[in-house]
Amino acid sequence: MRWRGTPWYSRFPWMLVVFVAAFMVPWLGSRYDTFLGTQIAIDALFAVSLNLLLGTTGLVSFGHVAYFGIGAYVCGILMKTYGMPFALALPAAALGAAAFALVFGFFCVRLTKIYFAMLTLAFSQIVWAVCFKWNDVTGGDQGLPDVPYPALDWMSAIPGFDNLRIADQFYLLTLVVVVLSLAAIRRIVASPFGRMLTAIRENPERAAFIGVDVRTYELAVFVLAGGFAGIAGALFGIFNRGVFADYVYWPKSAEVMIMTILGGIEYFWGPVVGAATLVLLNQQITSYTEYWPFVLGVILLVLLFVFPGGIVGGIAAGLARFGNRNGRRVSA
Amino acid sequence: MVEASFLFGQFLGGLTTAMFLFLIASGLSLVFGVMRVLNFAHGSFYMLGAYIAWQVVQWVAPTPHRFWLAALAAAVGVALLGAIIERLLLRHLYGREELYQLLFTYALVLILGDAAKAVWGTGQLSVSRPPILSGGLELFGTTLPTYNLFIMLIGPAIAVAVWLVLTRSAAGRMVRAAALDREMLGALGANVGAIYTGMFCVSSFLAGLSGALVTPIESIVPGMDVEIIVEAFIVVVIGGLGSFWGTFWGSVIYGQVLSFGILVFPSFSIFSVFALMAVILIIRPWGLFGRPIR
Numbered sequence: 001m002r003w004r005g006t007p008w009y010s011r012f013p014w015m016l017v018v019f020v021a022a023f024m025v026p027w028l029g030s031r032y033d034t035f036l037g038t039q040i041a042i043d044a045l046f047a048v049s050l051n052l053l054l055g056t057t058g059l060v061s062f063g064h065v066a067y068f069g070i071g072a073y074v075c076g077i078l079m080k081t082y083g084m085p086f087a088l089a090l091p092a093a094a095l096g097a098a099a100f101a102l103v104f105g106f107f108c109v110r111l112t113k114i115y116f117a118m119l120t121l122a123f124s125q126i127v128w129a130v131c132f133k134w135n136d137v138t139g140g141d142q143g144l145p146d147v148p149y150p151a152l153d154w155m156s157a158i159p160g161f162d163n164l165r166i167a168d169q170f171y172l173l174t175l176v177v178v179v180l181s182l183a184a185i186r187r188i189v190a191s192p193f194g195r196m197l198t199a200i201r202e203n204p205e206r207a208a209f210i211g212v213d214v215r216t217y218e219l220a221v222f223v224l225a226g227g228f229a230g231i232a233g234a235l236f237g238i239f240n241r242g243v244f245a246d247y248v249y250w251p252k253s254a255e256v257m258i259m260t261i262l263g264g265i266e267y268f269w270g271p272v273v274g275a276a277t278l279v280l281l282n283q284q285i286t287s288y289t290e291y292w293p294f295v296l297g298v299i300l301l302v303l304l305f306v307f308p309g310g311i312v313g314g315i316a317a318g319l320a321r322f323g324n325r326n327g328r329r330v331s332a
Numbered sequence: 333m334v335e336a337s338f339l340f341g342q343f344l345g346g347l348t349t350a351m352f353l354f355l356i357a358s359g360l361s362l363v364f365g366v367m368r369v370l371n372f373a374h375g376s377f378y379m380l381g382a383y384i385a386w387q388v389v390q391w392v393a394p395t396p397h398r399f400w401l402a403a404l405a406a407a408v409g410v411a412l413l414g415a416i417i418e419r420l421l422l423r424h425l426y427g428r429e430e431l432y433q434l435l436f437t438y439a440l441v442l443i444l445g446d447a448a449k450a451v452w453g454t455g456q457l458s459v460s461r462p463p464i465l466s467g468g469l470e471l472f473g474t475t476l477p478t479y480n481l482f483i484m485l486i487g488p489a490i491a492v493a494v495w496l497v498l499t500r501s502a503a504g505r506m507v508r509a510a511a512l513d514r515e516m517l518g519a520l521g522a523n524v525g526a527i528y529t530g531m532f533c534v535s536s537f538l539a540g541l542s543g544a545l546v547t548p549i550e551s552i553v554p555g556m557d558v559e560i561i562v563e564a565f566i567v568v569v570i571g572g573l574g575s576f577w578g579t580f581w582g583s584v585i586y587g588q589v590l591s592f593g594i595l596v597f598p599s600f601s602i603f604s605v606f607a608l609m610a611v612i613l614i615i616r617p618w619g620l621f622g623r624p625i626r
Contacts, residue, residue: 060431107614114370114430118569119613125562126606133603251558254438261435291450297442304436305424 015269019179026168036283038171040276041178042236047259047271048185049228054257055265056189057221058201059109062117062253063124064229066104067097069248071230072237073131073138076147079238086150090177090234097230098223100127105222109215112204124250132245143244147237174235181228186268188224197221258300264310273311341474342591348480350587351487355545356560357567357579358490359538365574366511366531369422369433373440375561376448377414377536381406381543382552383448386457399462399548406544407537414536418529426528441557449554459547479548486545490538491580498576507531511574566609572622581621 025037046068053059074096078089104123111119131138138144152169156162161169188194200207200214208214237243246252263274278296285295307314360374388402417440425433460466465479498504509517510527518524550556563586571582586605593604612619 054431060434062434107610111613111617114368114573115613115617117370117430117434118565118573119610119617121562121565122569122606122610122613126603126610129603129606249558250562251441254435257435258438261431291446293442294446294450297439297446300435300439300442301421304432304439305421308428308432 019175022175023172026164026171031165031167034168034171036279038167038174038235038239040279041171041174042232042239043256043259043275043279044272045178045181045235046229046232046256047263047275048182048268049225049232050256051260051265051268051271052185052189052197052221052225052228054260055267055270056194056201057197057218059218059222060113060117061108061120061222061225062250062257063104063120063122063127064225064256065248065250065252066120066124066127067101067226067229068233068236068252068256069124069127069131069243070100071097071233072243072247073144073233074230075234076144076237076243077137079150080144080147086173086238090231093234094227094230097233098227101223101226102219105219105226109218109222121250121253124248124253128245128248128250131248138243138245141245143242143246144237145242147242149238170238174239177231177235181231182272185224185228189268193217193220255296258296258303262299262303262310264312264314264316266309267312267316270310270312277311337472337474340472342595343588344471344474344476344480344484346587346589346591347584348483348587349590350583350585351484352542352546352549353563353567353586354487354580354583355483355490355538355542357564357571357583358494358576359535359542360564361568361571361574361576361579362494362538363531363535364568365576366507367426367528368430368574369437370430370565370573371535372434372437372561373417373444374437374535374539374564375557375559376441376444377410377539378543378546378560379448379552379554379557380413380444381410381540382547382556383452383457383543384409384540385544385547386452386459386552389459396463399459402459403541403544407541410540410543411533411537414539415529415533418532422532423525423528441561445554445557448557452552454554456551456553457547458551461548483545483549487580487583491577495576503530563605566605569609569619570612572619575619575621575623578619578621582619585620 022037022041025033029037046064050061050064053061053064071093075086075089075093078084078092079086084092104120108116108119108123132141134140135142149166149170150173152166152173155164155169155172164172189197196207196212196217200212200217204214233247236247259274259278260271261274262277263272264270281295281299282292286292289295303310309317356374356378359377360371363369363371363374384406385399385402388405389398392398392401422433422436425436461477461479465477465482467478468475469478469481470476496504498507506517506522506527507530509522510524510531514524517527567582567586568579569582570585571578571580585608589605589608597604616622
């Protein structure tokens with residue numbers, strides 16, 4: 001087992017601590033902290049969903065933003081145009097994104113490597129072109145402003161929750177949805193299905209040779225990743241008070257990929273760390289300079305040349321070294 | 333019934349777009365064909381070419397030939413930048429996974445895009461057409477600007493020139509060998525590193541040149557880099573990644589689909605080219621003229 005004989009700091013339930021701390025933000029932090037918290041939670045889910053493809057299965061999707069955008073549009077259109085409650089619009093967004101992922105993925109998984117990346121990019125650009133031009137449904141280049149908040153009045157009835165602003169309440173809702181999604185993804189990765197995905201990543205030919213239907217597995221994980229990205233997109237559309245075609249433009253796909261890799265694709269929580277780091281860094285740096293993309297580019301270069309394992313990979317390597325020095329056996 | 337002269341006008345418009353895109357996409361295709369690197373920064377090189385050309389035009393006294401000087405300066409400047417980037421950075425990533433190379437070129441997109449914004453601002457800039465090409469030509473009832481004709485001729489000229497160099501010269505033979513089997517070529521004593529640097533340099537040269545040549549037709553704005561790179565990708569994918577003539581025909585098809593797609597779906601013409609790319613990737617992932625690679 002991976003964790004046997006590992007030091008206490010590896011076995012400690014850090015994520016529970018993080019979750020409890022994150023849950024306290026509306027009471028302890030400022031309005032701005034809640035705002036950042038919502039963004040981090042949404043980006044974390046988006047990045048982890050991409051990592052299902054990137055890290056777990058070894059599929060480089062350059063069009064993951066399509067499913068994020070479809071989720072945002074489905075949820076936004078249902079809630080704004082049709083007045084549907086959030087409790088129905090969110091699953092609909094996940095299903096909508098997953099359905100598109102099923103159709104697009106059906107073709108994408110037939111290709112490998114660079115061709116897979118190109119076809120995912122092509123499909124995401126098709127989605128973008130449609131969102132950008134289909135004025136009647138998506139609002140075209142004007143987008144879909146004023147997506148309403150979900151009805152969260154019931155939350156005020158809970159003792160202790162009554163002084164919260166609607167943005168705080170939405171943050172708590174987002175946090176719960178994201179944590180449940182992350183828990184589900186974690187279960188998927190740790191399941192036999194998830195192990196098979198990793199086998200495919202390590203050696204697709206060998207996996208096929210022992211009788212694994214590689215394409216079906218890849219398609220299944222593509223659909224799952226798309227569905228979770230759709231949930232993240234739905235939350236983001238509400239959080240941002242509107243859905244716009246920019247959400248689906250290809251540089252966004254690169255951005256989420258940078259988050260994922262910044263955290264470390266070889267670790268489940270890597271993308272979460274990457275998302276938090278990037279959101280916080282963005283907020284720090286944009287207060288000094290408008291040239292955030294420049295800084296992001298430099299971060300990416302440093303990452304590629306100096307820390308290819310990402311932040312979590314770097315920390316793990318550091319801890320492993322520390323453990324070795326103390327004479328402990330370090331498992332791989 | 334649509335008039336023939338109108339259709340001919342659409343056709344010429346499509347052909348101009350096509351030859352223009354070919355200038356850009358050819359560099360992308362060469363680098364992918366030889367080095368197997370999909371260069372997102374190619375669009376940024378193109379944008380830098382446009383800005384440098386504008387800058388040189390501002391510096392030089394208004395003589396009839398300053399546009400050509402500017403175009404040459406842009407192409408050479410960007411070629412040098414490309415060579416430096418390849419030597420200092422990209423070179424260290426060849427052994428790594430494709431993902432890292434993609435992200436490296438994307439980092440360049442971010443950095444160069446912002447650098448251009450810092451130097452040249454966010455406004456629209458434009459360059460006037462060189463006087464010798466400022467007229468128009470009457471052709472079957474439509475007027476074709478001379479400059480567009482020039483673009484239409486320079487595309488095939490570059491295609492033929494590159495093809496001749498690749499197939500008939502010693503250097504071209506080395507490049508083709510490097511594309512086929514890099515390790516073998518290295519083992520035979522050839523300097524593969526120099527070939528790669530040269531390839532990247534030539535590709536950047538073409539990007540810078542096409543950036544300079546676009547300035548009389550379109551205004552120079554931030555964001556032209558990410559817009560053009562996707563179009564160039566489509567062209568390269570349609571024709572076949574790494575196939576040079578494929579890129580040529582890919583551009584022709586792209587130009588015509590875009591030009592006539594506007595007539596069929598007025599607001600969905602961008603959609604038609606993306607759809608075309610998707611269909612081709614599905615049926616023949618290696619493109620119309622490419623060969624399947626493993």
